[in-house]
Amino acid sequence: MTPQELKQTISSGLLSFPVTDFDAQGNFRAATYAQRLEWLAPYGASGLFAAGGTGEFFSLTHEDFSEVIKTAVNTCRGKVPILAGAGGPTRSAIAFAQEAQRLGAAGVLLLPHYLTEASPEGIAEHVAQVCASVQIGVIFYNRANSRLSAELLARLADRCPNLIGFKDGIGDIEPMLRIRRKLGDRFAYLGGLPTAEVYAAAYKALGVPVYSSAVFNFIPKTAMEFYRAIAADDHATVNRLIDNFFLPYLDIRNRRAGYAVSVVKAGARIVGRDAGPVRSPLTDLTGDESDKLATLIASLGPQ
Secondary structure, three states: OOHHHHHHHHOOOOEEOOOOOEOOOOOEOHHHHHHHHHHHHHHOOOEEEEOOOOOOHHHOOHHHHHHHHHHHHHHHOOOOOEEEEEOOOHHHHHHHHHHHHHHOOOEEEEOOOOOOOOOHHHHHHHHHHHHHOOOOEEEEEEEOOEOOOHHHHHHHHHHOOOEEEEEEOOOOHHHHHHHHHHHHHHOEEEEOOOOHHHHHHHHHHOOOOEEEEOHHHOOHHHHHHHHHHHHOOOHHHHHHHHHHHHHHHHHHHOOOOOHHHHHHHHHHHHOOOOOOOOOOOOOOOOHHHHHHHHHHHHOOOOO
């Protein structure tokens, strides 16, 4: 898949981040991860981000990363494109991106460089070096301490033909609007705030109709129902699911830092698709929190 073909593919439809399966000791469990992808692929997501944020990229070793991407690509070949997370300092991000390309991933989601603050010009150079290191498409994840302005993105777009996407995880409307207006159709634009469904209608109004769904991991039928309702301006369905599921879900997710991942793994376990525990430094939901989530999921009916 060329970068432009990937851009076209992810410019519509729902995207998702599969959780990464670990055993009780926290080691990658390839067999159940493959089963998870086989279960999710037929539901109709346009692309799956393996080893992304919800997939705990930040806790994976390089060996883990290779096994995760290899398993995802081999399992989903011919079904749904796999995009790989890549991040950390520039040379590490390049190594992850090149490994993803070697293993057959269709593209890369460039996650933040972490911890150390950097100037916008330095971040832009970081992005350019990663793009230059591979031939597959790259999506920039605008989040945390890794943020770029419309002006710098426009320069990168001229410099990096394979920079094909912009994913926003900040939610600041004015910069997002400036980026969308200045770059036009040069990028595919993705909503990337945690529990993106809550922001989906607002982002669609900004010209960003595509988002990545974490809850697709455990309620794929409802995730697709919600996406189709957003696309069709079916406000009754959107409001019903926001009120009856997503807002109570946020009450659980917001209890502790890091629960944006933990609550998804808990959901997978509740529906019989156990992905094991989260890796340290994240913590799993308490029993009471899991019970509340189970009640919410049951209210949605069979998935």
